[in-house]
């Protein structure tokens with residue numbers, strides 16, 4: 001498939017070739033264990049520490065506040081499981097939402113993208129940017145307890161103000177880095193309960209042999225995201241406008257993305273349709289979009305996030321998420337727009353005939 005036709009960048013992004021180049025030596029000649037004392041180990045350790053600096057620079061933290069993990073899922077689980085009393089918003093990614101349901105955590109009320117924090121728990125967790133709507137989720141730092149934010153979708157798209165945050169989760173593959181690597185930011189390196197016990201890696205807080213090539217790739221991806229942040233934003237903005245302009249006469253559709261959302265992500269609902277049918281139709285015409293977050297796009301359940309944002313069920317079921325990336329062009333976006341119009345029309349008329 002032509003990468004230019006891939007519009008599911010919120011699920012994952014293609015690996016940047018420069019990121020791959022940075023990783024390759026650590027998959028080949030510099031394969032050492034970053035905890036070994038010999039030269040090979042020291043070289044691997046050096047790669048990890050350069051990457052820690054690159055991630056910290058993008059996030060605006062000190063390097064020692066970055067703890068590498070296998071991704072945001074682990075960082076979210078690690079954080080939530082370290083505190084006895086937890087409250088989360090109703091707009092969370094499934095890695096937090098499902099945990100909250102399983103472990104009986106409290107849910108905080110929200111009015112659209114505004115979450116009310118009460119500070120009655122040891123930990124409050126509110127996502128920074130919805131992976132479903134692209135809207136910034138606003139919440140003030142609770143007076144009591146630690147404040148965790150899942151910044152996975154925001155990292156690399158905007159500069160994140162860490163002043164009110166105690167903990168933050170992120171994943172490399174949303175910013176053209178490799179899959180299976182991410183980090184937890186912990187303010188002042190204030191220890192929390194380890195999720196894994198074993199070796200002394202990551203100051204003894206996260207045992208396990210470090211994924212050196214992945215970490216090096218994450219670092220390089222952060223460095224590029226920092227350089228390209230403004231250009232990426234402007235590019236996504238142009239693509240989003242182009243897509244929306246093409247949808248003019250389609251009828252009975254709405255955007256679930258607020259006007260001040262990131263331009264990289266657009267949630268659209270079409271009445272009288274199933275989002276999945278639109279995804280399959282677009283795929284048959286050579287375009288990748290999604291009907292929701294990749295982690296739950298195979299289940300038939302309606303999105304808890306769209307429900308919490310007040311999207312009625314008959315609109316929610318006809319939702320697709322289009323997320324723009326560096327590799328998309330105005331031409332392929334205009335083509336996607338046409339494909340959507342054509343697919344919506346033919347699915348609606350087939351539905352009416354049935």
Ligand code: PMP
Nearest residue numbers: 071072073093131150152153171
């Ligand atoms: N949080 C958010 C907001 C996400 O978008 C994702 C990825 N879909 C995750 C957490 C989980 O990231 P990963 O699967 O890389 O662990």
